[in-house]
Amino acid sequence: MSDASAPTRDRPWVFRTYSGHSSATASNELYRKNLAKGQTGLSVAFDLPTQTGVDADHPLARGEVGKVGVPVGHIEDMSALFEGIPLDQMNTSMTINATAAWLLSLYVAAAERSGVNPRDLAGTTQNDIIKEYLSRGTYVFPPEPSMRLISDMVAYSVDAIPKWNPTNICSYHLQEAGASPVQEIAFSMATAIAVLDAVKARDDVPAEAIPRVVGRISFFLNSGIRFVEEICKGRAMTELWDELTRERYGVEDPKLRRFRYGVQVNSLGLTEAQPENNVIRIVLEALGVTFSKNARCRALQLPAWNEALGLPRPWDQQWSLRIQQILAYETDLLEHEDLFDGSHVVAKRTGELIREARTELEKILGMGGAVAAVENAYMKQRLVESQTGRQRAIESGDLTVVGVNAYTEAEPSPLIEGKQSILKVDDSAERAQIERLEAFRKRRNESEVEGALRNLREVLSNGGNVMPPSIRAAHAGVTTGEWTDALRALFGEYRAPTGVVARSLNGASPKTLEVRDRVHALSEKLGRPLKVLVGKPGLDGHSNGAEQIAVKARDVGMEVVYEGIRLTPDEIVQSARDEGVHVIGLSILSGSHGVLVVDVLKGLDAAGLGGVPVVVGGIIPDEDAEALRQAGVRRVYTPKDFDLTRIMGEIVDVVSESPAGH
Amino acid sequence: MNLADDTRPERRAAARELLEQLEREAPFPGAARIGVTGAPGAGKSTLLDALVRTLRPRGETIAIVAVDPSSQQTGGALLGDRIRVRSGANDPGVYIRSMAARDRLGGLADATRAGIAILAAVFDRVFVETVGVGQSEVEVASLVDTLLYVANPGAGDMLQFMKAGVLELPDVFVVNKADVGPLAERTAGELSSGLGLGERGDAGWTAPVLLTSARDGAGIDALADALDAHRQHLVESSRLAERRQRGGRAFVLEALRRRYGSHGVAQLGGDAAVASRVQASAETSAFALATTLGAEIEEALRKS
Numbered sequence: 002m003s004d005a006s007a008p009t010r011d012r013p014w015v016f017r018t019y020s021g022h023s024s025a026t027a028s029n030e031l032y033r034k035n036l037a038k039g040q041t042g043l044s045v046a047f048d049l050p051t052q053t054g055v056d057a058d059h060p061l062a063r064g065e066v067g068k069v070g071v072p073v074g075h076i077e078d079m080s081a082l083f084e085g086i087p088l089d090q091m092n093t094s095m096t097i098n099a100t101a102a103w104l105l106s107l108y109v110a111a112a113e114r115s116g117v118n119p120r121d122l123a124g125t126t127q128n129d130i131i132k133e134y135l136s137r138g139t140y141v142f143p144p145e146p147s148m149r150l151i152s153d154m155v156a157y158s159v160d161a162i163p164k165w166n167p168t169n170i171c172s173y174h175l176q177e178a179g180a181s182p183v184q185e186i187a188f189s190m191a192t193a194i195a196v197l198d199a200v201k202a203r204d205d206v207p208a209e210a211i212p213r214v215v216g217r218i219s220f221f222l223n224s225g226i227r228f229v230e231e232i233c234k235g236r237a238m239t240e241l242w243d244e245l246t247r248e249r250y251g252v253e254d255p256k257l258r259r260f261r262y263g264v265q266v267n268s269l270g271l272t273e274a275q276p277e278n279n280v281i282r283i284v285l286e287a288l289g290v291t292f293s294k295n296a297r298c299r300a301l302q303l304p305a306w307n308e309a310l311g312l313p314r315p316w317d318q319q320w321s322l323r324i325q326q327i328l329a330y331e332t333d334l335l336e337h338e339d340l341f342d343g344s345h346v347v348a349k350r351t352g353e354l355i356r357e358a359r360t361e362l363e364k365i366l367g368m369g370g371a372v373a374a375v376e377n378a379y380m381k382q383r384l385v386e387s388q389t390g391r392q393r394a395i396e397s398g399d400l401t402v403v404g405v406n407a408y409t410e411a412e413p414s415p416l417i418e419g420k421q422s423i424l425k426v427d428d429s430a431e432r433a434q435i436e437r438l439e440a441f442r443k444r445r446n447e448s449e450v451e452g453a454l455r456n457l458r459e460v461l462s463n464g465g466n467v468m469p470p471s472i473r474a475a476h477a478g479v480t481t482g483e484w485t486d487a488l489r490a491l492f493g494e495y496r497a498p499t500g501v502v503a504r505s506l507n508g509a510s511p512k513t514l515e516v517r518d519r520v521h522a523l524s525e526k527l528g529r530p531l532k533v534l535v536g537k538p539g540l541d542g543h544s545n546g547a548e549q550i551a552v553k554a555r556d557v558g559m560e561v562v563y564e565g566i567r568l569t570p571d572e573i574v575q576s577a578r579d580e581g582v583h584v585i586g587l588s589i590l591s592g593s594h595g596v597l598v599v600d601v602l603k604g605l606d607a608a609g610l611g612g613v614p615v616v617v618g619g620i621i622p623d624e625d626a627e628a629l630r631q632a633g634v635r636r637v638y639t640p641k642d643f644d645l646t647r648i649m650g651e652i653v654d655v656v657s658e659s660p661a662g663h
Numbered sequence: 664m665n666l667a668d669d670t671r672p673e674r675r676a677a678a679r680e681l682l683e684q685l686e687r688e689a690p691f692p693g694a695a696r697i698g699v700t701g702a703p704g705a706g707k708s709t710l711l712d713a714l715v716r717t718l719r720p721r722g723e724t725i726a727i728v729a730v731d732p733s734s735q736q737t738g739g740a741l742l743g744d745r746i747r748v749r750s751g752a753n754d755p756g757v758y759i760r761s762m763a764a765r766d767r768l769g770g771l772a773d774a775t776r777a778g779i780a781i782l783a784a785v786f787d788r789v790f791v792e793t794v795g796v797g798q799s800e801v802e803v804a805s806l807v808d809t810l811l812y813v814a815n816p817g818a819g820d821m822l823q824f825m826k827a828g829v830l831e832l833p834d835v836f837v838v839n840k841a842d843v844g845p846l847a848e849r850t851a852g853e854l855s856s857g858l859g860l861g862e863r864g865d866a867g868w869t870a871p872v873l874l875t876s877a878r879d880g881a882g883i884d885a886l887a888d889a890l891d892a893h894r895q896h897l898v899e900s901s902r903l904a905e906r907r908q909r910g911g912r913a914f915v916l917e918a919l920r921r922r923y924g925s926h927g928v929a930q931l932g933g934d935a936a937v938a939s940r941v942q943a944s945a946e947t948s949a950f951a952l953a954t955t956l957g958a959e960i961e962e963a964l965r966k967s
Contacts (some may be wrong), residue, residue: 459708530669530763555740556739560733560742561739581664
C-alpha cells in the first residue's frame, strides 16, 4: 500500500472474478477476456473431480466434469489454462484444498516449462482444510496428514516460491455455513494457529524463518449485508492478528504482522426471488471490506447477481467487475485516511467482537485446537445451530429479507425473461475432457510416470516434503487422480462428522406443530415412524442445505437417515433399501443434478424400489426442474423455497400419495 | 426388517408368527450376536467399520443394527450420523439398519430384538450398536451373546467406570484410539485393575481389555479373535443356551411391564411370580411367551 501521507490515491485492491468451466482452453479464453476488461488478478475455480483428486473418467466424476470449475488433470491442462498469460506478472488465486500441493506443483511445473522462475510466481493456494471439514466438503485425507501437507507447502514455499501465499485461512465458508462474526473470527484464528504451530514444530524450518512464515499467512473473508458489523469484524481481526503474531510467535516486524486478506462477498444472502436486488446487496457488502483503510482487503471477488439461479454468464461477471472499478476509480474512497479512526461506535463494536472471539478461541484451544474441534464435531455443531437459528428467523420474519419474506409484491423482472439468463455448460465437455485425458496417457512416458510415483511414495513414507517429488511428478505426466491415489494409499480417506446431532432449538412454531401432528398421524397409518433418507450424491460437499433439512425433519417427528456427503447413486439406493425409508430427499448444488438424480431413479427401479418417492433440492434452473419432474421426481426445491416447514408438509403429502401411504 | 418395525395389528401378528418360527427353528448356536456400546465419541462406528473390513475377507456376512436415541418431545430422530461401512456399498454380505429407540411407538427392545432374530437367520454375525452408558448396557446385554464395551482414552478415572456400572456386564473391553499413546494405555490399565476387583457373572471368563486403533488398524485382528474366543467359551461351557434363555426371559418381563404397566403385571401376581412362570415354561420362543402371558393379563384386566 502506498504512503498514507502522500496526496496521491491509494493503490486499489486486486480485482478478481472466481471463474472457470468446461475445459482449460475455454477457461483460458474467459481469463484473457476478463483481463482485457480491467480485471487485475485471476481466481481459478476448479471442478469437483480436480478438487477431490479423481480423474475425469472415475465413476465419482460422472456428471461433475467441468461443472463448477475447470478440470485440470495434468500438466498440459495447466499449461493450456494459462496460455498467453505471463505467469511472472500475474497474481493467481486458486481455490484448491485437499489437492493444493498437487495443483501448486502443476503450476510451478507449467511456469518452469514456459521459462518462468518459480521465485517470481505470485498468488495464493486456498489450502485451508479445516473449513472443508466444516462446510465446503472437498476434503480427502484425515486431519493429521492434511495438516502435514499444508505445513509442507508453507515450509517449502517460504524460500522456493517466496511471493506465494501457501495457505489462505478461510472464514468465508464459515459465514456461508451460518457462522456469527464471533465464530468466524475465533474459528479462523484457531485454524491459523493450528497451521503455524505445525510449521513451528518442524525440524526443517529454522526459528529465524518463523516471522517470514507468519508474514505469508493470509486470510479469506466473507462480507455479509450487515456491513457496519463487517467493518468492525475486519478491524477486530486486524487487531487480534497483530496481537497473536506478536505474543504467540514473537514477530517483531509490524509489516509481517499485517492482517492480509482477500474477500468474496456473501452468497448465502443472495436471493432467487427478485434477483436484481442482489446487485445492491453486493455493492453494500463490497463497501464493508473496502471502507476502512486500516483493515482494507487486498483482493476482492464479487459474485454475480444471478448466482442463486445457476451459473453466471460473462456479462453477469462483467457487471460485478464494474462495481469494483467504479468504487476504486470513480469514487473518492481511496483518497482518504481511515474513515473510522476515532469513531467510538465502531471502536465499541470492534472491542466487543475481540473480547467475545478471544473467549471462544480460548475454548477451542482448551480442547486441543482446531483439529480436535473438528474431530469432536464441536465447531460443526455450533455452525449447524447458528444456521438453524438463521433459517428459523427468516421463516418467522424476525430477519427481513426483501423480496423473500417481505415486500414480495413485485413487477416481473425484465432481467430474467427468457431462458438465456444463465450460462449452460456444454454437456459434451465431460466426454471431451475424458478423451483428452486418454490421449495424454497414451502420449506420456510410462516409466517416467512410474518412477515419479515411486519417488513420491518413498519421500512421503520417509516423512519428506511433498513438494519436490510432486513437482517432479507433474513434469513426468502424472495425473491428478494418480497423485491423489498415491496419497490415499498412505494416508487413508476421511469422513467428517456431519454435525446434525446438534441440539434442537427450543420452542416450535404453530406451523411446525401442525406438521408434526400430520407426521404422527401418517406414521400411525404406516405402522412405524415416517422415515426419510437425506442423500448427497456426487462430489459436491456443500452440505448446509442437507443438514438443515435433516434437522428440520427430525424436529417435525420424522426418523432421518443422513450419511453425509459424497455418496454414489448406488450407495444411496442401497441405504434406501437397507433402511426401509418411505421417501428420499436428494441435495445437489454442483449443477450435476441431471445425471445423478436420474442414476438414483434408475437404481431404485432396478432394486424394486420404484414406488419410493424422490424429492430434490439444489440450484436448479426451471427447465431442468421440469425435466426432473418428467423423469419421476415428485418435488423440486430451489433457493427460493426458504420455508422448511412448508417443505416438510409437502413431504408428508408426497408419502401419503405414494404406494406406502395407501 | 420393515415388518419387524411395524406396529399395525395385522402386521404385528404376521411378524410374531415369523419371529416365533425363527426362534424355534433357529440352528444352534447360529449367528453370533454382539452388542457394541460405549459413550458417544468413543469411536464405536469407526471400530465397527474396521471390524467389517477384517471379517468380510474371512468370508463372513455381517449385519449391523445401529440404535440411536429418539427425541422424547417430537418422536423424531437423526439416524446414520455414523460412518457407513465404506466397503459395504454393493456388497450383499453387509447390511446396515438404523433404528430409533422410539419411546412413542414401542420400545428399543421390541423392534431391536425382532430385527436381530430376523438378521441372525440370514447373516453370520449380527452387531447391535447403541450409544450411552448405564441402562442401555443392561438392555443390550439381554439381546446379545457377547457385549463389547468401547472406552475413550482418558474417559475418566476408575470411579466413573464403576459409577456407570460398566464393569459388570461387558465380556470384552476395548480402548479405542490407541494411537494417542500413553493415555490409552493408562485407561486400559485402570480398566484391567478395576475388573479384578468387581464380581462378575461368568467365573470361567476373564474379560480382556484390548487396545485398538481404528485409524491405523492396530489391534483389530486381536479384537476379532477375542470376540471369537468368547463365543467359543460360551459354546464349550454350555453357557450360550443358558445366556440366550436368560436374555429371553428378561425380554418377556420387560415387554409385559412396558405394555401393561405394573398394574398389568400384578394381575399375574407381580414381578416375582411372572419370573417364575417364565422360568418354568417350556416355550423356547420369547415372543410366543410374551404373547401368551400378555393374553392372560388382558383376560384378567377384562374380568376385573
